[in-house]
Amino acid sequence: MVLEGNPEVGSPRTSDLQHRGNKGSCVLSSPGEDARPGEEPIKYGELIVLGCCEEGGEETEAQRGEVTGPRAHSCYNGCLASGDKGRRRSRLALSRRPHANGVKPDVMHHISTPLVSKALSNRGQHSISYTLSRSHSVIVEYTHDSDTDMFQIGRSTENMIDFVVTDTSPGGGAAEGPSAQSTISRYACRILCDRRPPYTARIYAAGFDASSNIFLGERAAKWRTPDGLMDGLTTNGVLVMHPAGGFSEDSAPGVWREISVCGNVYTLRDSRSAQQRGKLVENESNVLQDGSLIDLCGATLLWRTPAGLLRAPTLKQLEAQRQEANAARPQCPVGLSTLAFPSPARGRTAPDKQQPWVYVRCGHVHGYHGWGCRRERGPQERECPLCRLVGPYVPLWLGQEAGLCLDPGPPSHAFAPCGHVCSEKTARYWAQTPLPHGTHAFHAACPFCGAWLTGEHGCVRLIFQGPLD
Numbered sequence: 001m002v003l004e005g006n007p008e009v010g011s012p013r014t015s016d017l018q019h020r021g022n023k024g025s026c027v028l029s030s031p032g033e034d035a036r037p038g039e040e041p042i043k044y045g046e047l048i049v050l051g052c053c054e055e056g057g058e059e060t061e062a063q064r065g066e067v068t069g070p071r072a073h074s075c076y077n078g079c080l081a082s083g084d085k086g087r088r089r090s091r092l093a094l095s096r097r098p099h100a101n102g103v104k105p106d107v108m109h110h111i112s113t114p115l116v117s118k119a120l121s122n123r124g125q126h127s128i129s130y131t132l133s134r135s136h137s138v139i140v141e142y143t144h145d146s147d148t149d150m151f152q153i154g155r156s157t158e159n160m161i162d163f164v165v166t167d168t169s170p171g172g173g174a175a176e177g178p179s180a181q182s183t184i185s186r187y188a189c190r191i192l193c194d195r196r197p198p199y200t201a202r203i204y205a206a207g208f209d210a211s212s213n214i215f216l217g218e219r220a221a222k223w224r225t226p227d228g229l230m231d232g233l234t235t236n237g238v239l240v241m242h243p244a245g246g247f248s249e250d251s252a253p254g255v256w257r258e259i260s261v262c263g264n265v266y267t268l269r270d271s272r273s274a275q276q277r278g279k280l281v282e283n284e285s286n287v288l289q290d291g292s293l294i295d296l297c298g299a300t301l302l303w304r305t306p307a308g309l310l311r312a313p314t315l316k317q318l319e320a321q322r323q324e325a326n327a328a329r330p331q332c333p334v335g336l337s338t339l340a341f342p343s344p345a346r347g348r349t350a351p352d353k354q355q356p357w358v359y360v361r362c363g364h365v366h367g368y369h370g371w372g373c374r375r376e377r378g379p380q381e382r383e384c385p386l387c388r389l390v391g392p393y394v395p396l397w398l399g400q401e402a403g404l405c406l407d408p409g410p411p412s413h414a415f416a417p418c419g420h421v422c423s424e425k426t427a428r429y430w431a432q433t434p435l436p437h438g439t440h441a442f443h444a445a446c447p448f449c450g451a452w453l454t455g456e457h458g459c460v461r462l463i464f465q466g467p468l469d
Helices: 113-119 306-311 315-327 424-431
Strands: 002-005 027-029 035-037 043-049 091-095 102-111 127-131 137-145 148-154 163-166 189-194 201-205 213-216 222-224 230-232 238-241 256-259 293-295 300-304 357-359 381-383 390-395 413-415 420-422 435-437 441-443 459-461
Touching: 043 306, 102 148, 127 230, 201 238, 201 256, 293 435, 413 424, 424 459
Parallel strands: 127 213, 148 163
Antiparallel strands: 002 163, 027 035, 043 091, 043 300, 102 137, 127 137, 148 189, 189 201, 222 230, 238 256, 238 293, 293 300, 357 390, 381 390, 413 420, 413 459, 435 441
């Protein structure tokens, strides 16, 4: 999956937000005021895409002392494999715009369906059209809201979409070509952020198209609310899960809900595209919280607030943890070679010869070796020489997307079977968090690469051997 950001409205860092026409300066608007040049823009929060990787080639033997194991994953572990460049990024910041562009409901019209296209000819007028029958439609006009900023997310590359999201094929690569069938809507959802403190962010299903309209056809799930208004759901839906206890050391996964076009919260449908909506959940809202997950049926995004990101480990902390782990001089218990996590700056073209490898069933960490294979059980199945358990044998990679971490704890656990390493509480949280897949399935997955987790716990405690001297 790939996210692309409109450089005029969002970027991974607030300092990257430049208002065109004011060279070298950032702009923001104070509550009720227009933009002021020379000030750092207020950040509402960040969207981080949960990784989906492309794994290459099968495992080969180590020859002439050089590791030639499986090729590295190309994933969103901190940045795209080709680097965060231009509109292609793995995390995107939503910051206050120079001028408010939010909209809010205004007037509702009942109109004959054949006349809908004529009624919606004004591109400057935002509206939502609900087709009730071949002869009857309801159009809800929206008016400018000077108190909110609107950001739109979807598969379309049109200019009104701020963040372009594409899903991936089942094999993990980007879906390309005419045969690739995307399940993400072209105009999947929109987020409205209050321009005044506390800068609340709310999510709504569906985004406005190039004509500033949202169309819910005759077969779309839609209904009249008890107060006489209209509401509806998109084809594959927009699901949201708010973590219990916030996104912190004490977090626990919440319950997945579906968000309607008007921002109401419902229980899940029997399947993603079922026409019968779930039950209204009156005591929950569409307000995004730190750690909220947004699933667009093909891509899952994590919402982090500025306050939440302050509690997350920094890249400097992650690097310090790597150096501390290497300073302990862990050794392969069989080959007695010293192991070391490679620097993120080195990239992931292939595992380094000092790379630590792990048997994911037991957690014993070794250096790379070419024996103990159990080919009859798969190309990566090996027998641990210490405990004799047979299972995947993979290189360890430190998770580099700090925003996915619940705490700055030491890198003590690895996800199974991919081998991404993080703190115990981070590993256990994601291993317990079911992510939507397909029309009604849920699977826990590694947040760094998107691999489905296996085994009883989905992660394993790493067992290192210290130096003999």
